[in-house]
Amino acid sequence: MLLDFEKPIAELEEKLATMKEYALQHNSNGNIEQAIRELESSILQLKRSTYQQLTRWQKVQLSRHSERPYTLDYIQAICEDFIELHGDRNVADDKAMVGGFGKVAGQTIMFVGQQKGRNTKQRQLRNFGMANPEGYRKALRLMKLAEKFNKPIVTLIDTPGAFPGILAEERGQAEAIARNIQQMFMLRVPVICIIIGEGASGGALGIAIGDRVLMLENTWYSVISPESCSSILWRSWEYKEQAAEALRLTSQDMLHHHLIDGVITEPLGGAHTDPGLVFQTVKDTLLNHLEDLLALSPEARISQRIDKFCRMGVYKETSLV
Amino acid sequence: MAWFNRKEKGIVTPTENKKETPDGLWYKCPECKNVMPSREHRQNAYTCSSCDHHERIGSREYFEILFDQNQFTELDPHLEADDPLQFVDSAAYTQRIRASQKKTGLTDAVRSAYGTMNELPITIACMDFGFIGGSMGSVVGEKIARAIAHALHQRSPFLMISRSGGARMQEAGFSLMQMAKTSAKLALLAEARLPYISLLTDPTTGGVSASYAMLGDVNVAEPKALIGFAGPRVIRETIGKDLPRGFQTAEYLLEHGFLDFIVHRKEMKEKFSRLLKMWLD
Numbered sequence: 001m002l003l004d005f006e007k008p009i010a011e012l013e014e015k016l017a018t019m020k021e022y023a024l025q026h027n028s029n030g031n032i033e034q035a036i037r038e039l040e041s042s043i044l045q046l047k048r049s050t051y052q053q054l055t056r057w058q059k060v061q062l063s064r065h066s067e068r069p070y071t072l073d074y075i076q077a078i079c080e081d082f083i084e085l086h087g088d089r090n091v092a093d094d095k096a097m098v099g100g101f102g103k104v105a106g107q108t109i110m111f112v113g114q115q116k117g118r119n120t121k122q123r124q125l126r127n128f129g130m131a132n133p134e135g136y137r138k139a140l141r142l143m144k145l146a147e148k149f150n151k152p153i154v155t156l157i158d159t160p161g162a163f164p165g166i167l168a169e170e171r172g173q174a175e176a177i178a179r180n181i182q183q184m185f186m187l188r189v190p191v192i193c194i195i196i197g198e199g200a201s202g203g204a205l206g207i208a209i210g211d212r213v214l215m216l217e218n219t220w221y222s223v224i225s226p227e228s229c230s231s232i233l234w235r236s237w238e239y240k241e242q243a244a245e246a247l248r249l250t251s252q253d254m255l256h257h258h259l260i261d262g263v264i265t266e267p268l269g270g271a272h273t274d275p276g277l278v279f280q281t282v283k284d285t286l287l288n289h290l291e292d293l294l295a296l297s298p299e300a301r302i303s304q305r306i307d308k309f310c311r312m313g314v315y316k317e318t319s320l321v
Numbered sequence: 322m323a324w325f326n327r328k329e330k331g332i333v334t335p336t337e338n339k340k341e342t343p344d345g346l347w348y349k350c351p352e353c354k355n356v357m358p359s360r361e362h363r364q365n366a367y368t369c370s371s372c373d374h375h376e377r378i379g380s381r382e383y384f385e386i387l388f389d390q391n392q393f394t395e396l397d398p399h400l401e402a403d404d405p406l407q408f409v410d411s412a413a414y415t416q417r418i419r420a421s422q423k424k425t426g427l428t429d430a431v432r433s434a435y436g437t438m439n440e441l442p443i444t445i446a447c448m449d450f451g452f453i454g455g456s457m458g459s460v461v462g463e464k465i466a467r468a469i470a471h472a473l474h475q476r477s478p479f480l481m482i483s484r485s486g487g488a489r490m491q492e493a494g495f496s497l498m499q500m501a502k503t504s505a506k507l508a509l510l511a512e513a514r515l516p517y518i519s520l521l522t523d524p525t526t527g528g529v530s531a532s533y534a535m536l537g538d539v540n541v542a543e544p545k546a547l548i549g550f551a552g553p554r555v556i557r558e559t560i561g562k563d564l565p566r567g568f569q570t571a572e573y574l575l576e577h578g579f580l581d582f583i584v585h586r587k588e589m590k591e592k593f594s595r596l597l598k599m600w601l602d
Contacts, residue, residue: 164555164556174530177532177550178530178531181531183508223492229490233411234411247493248406248494257405257495259498310466
């Protein structure tokens with residue numbers, strides 16, 4: 001599936017491929033070589049101009065791209081070894097929330113994250129990356145397990161929201177998320193959170209309290225999705241583009257407002273155009289941050305973590321007149 | 322033939338000079354339509370004497386009900402919302418704030434204060450639903466965080482009274498992080514072994530229920546309060562089915578294990594004091 005703004009690029013790339021094939025079949029001559037080089041450079045130019053000018057809504061579309069790498073893709077690519085663990089020990093194993101211990105550059109790390117599916121069957125199995133309370137409780141169980149064995153935690157966030165359903169309410173969706181947020185502040189091990197796709201509201205925040213909170217370049221993170229915001233504030237689903245602009249939900253916006261700690265650059269065209277490169281960047285980034293965090297005491301990490309979130313917010317303090 | 326004859330012609334009393342029954346003498350219950358004197362309604366802690374309907378009251382009334390002789394010191398009354406994102410939907414956020422301030426006479430959707438409750442020192446923060454649906458933005462988060470810090474400093478118990486539709490969209494990422502900020506402070510309060518009672522009133526949903534409202538040492542609700550993560554409309558649209566009777570009421574949450582008890586507003590001061598005294602003696 002191509003997004004609207006990807007189509008002109010894809011057309012040129014197709015043309016390039018045809019030309020290259022032609023050049024291969026017929027003894028390539030200077031003219032063709034020249035034409036190929038010219039086309040390549042105009043593709044690059046088109047890409048640059050397209051991706052520099054993306055609107056916030058287009059970035060939201062990129063964050064949801066059907067070919068974008070998902071949590072388990074990252075884990076499998078980054079880890080030399082990975083053992084997945086299941087279940088919240090109360091109700092069920094939530095397939096929308098995955099986790100387990102992995103080895104990265106010789107270090108054991110607990111990975112936790114929401115998982116989306118790639119085809120209809122998988123999407124249903126993964127509930128579109130919308131976790132139920134048991135998912136958040138599973139995440140907390142795994143994070144406490146990591147703390148017990150003094151292993152750092154990496155969470156990968158990619159969710160359109162916590163699931164709004166009858167059973168989810170019955171089993172305490174609000175309580176599960178609240179508990180996670182509170183408990184994550186007190187974890188004695190380093191916690192790094194990376195938004196790899198969608199970061200929707202409490203469903204994202206429920207696994208996103210960390211010493212470092214990072215966003216991949218073409219992701220979004222906010223209190224509500226642009227669609228829902230449009231339906232509530234504009235009373236229509238038609239204003240999602242305006243809502244996306246108003247919410248200032250991109251990685252650059254969030255960094256600008258000091259609500260996250262850093263942005264991880266994606267290849268031109270988005271993570272799905274060169275997953276290998278993204279996996280390597282994410283791996284290098286988290287290992288760097290981990291090194292810094294491991295140099296601190298658990299107490300220092302916890303108090304810095306708390307202070308960081310307590311500084312967030314903008315208000316006016318008028319004095320008594 | 323008419324019963325009365327008009328003696329003077331052309332009586333044109335302007336509307337504002339017309340005599341009416343003074344406002345607020347009577348209270349009519351929106352649930353059972355029972356009419357009672359406002360004074361009696363107030364003495365009844367703003368609940369209906371006939372059907373126990375709990376009126377949606379605000380911080381002024383809760384402080385009056387809970388603090389001894391309505392005596393308290395308000396904390397951080399001068400925090401006001403800013404507009405970091407210059408948010409504009411059908412109206413500008415700054416206009417919404419000003420309109421709400423004018424309408425309610427409040428600065429934002431929460432007030433916090435310190436005083437005694439049955440002689441026990443206590444810090445209370447209470448949300449005002451009348452102010453943009455009790456939505457939680459930076460001011461609400463910061464005032465609650467500071468109220469908890471005050472409780473920590475005074476080593477007093479903390480009571481949070483929630484009544485909110487959730488996070489304030491006009492502050493987007495900033496309001497989301499207030500969930501984190503308030504929960505962080507509550508973690509410190511818990512670590513200091515200070516009591517935290519969370520009272521959930523009608524309604525408590527969204528980011529408020531998914532943070533401080535659900536983190537009490539005890540979670541308590543008023544009868545029939547709507548409490549949930551997602552609002553009923555969103556759930557109905559997602560699952561495409563009608564919701565069960567009594568879904569997301571306080572009674573439903575008690576049944577499913579997320580509340581410690583439901584308390585009638587008339588009895589809450591006494592019951593909270595009794596509980597706190599059990600913990601602190």
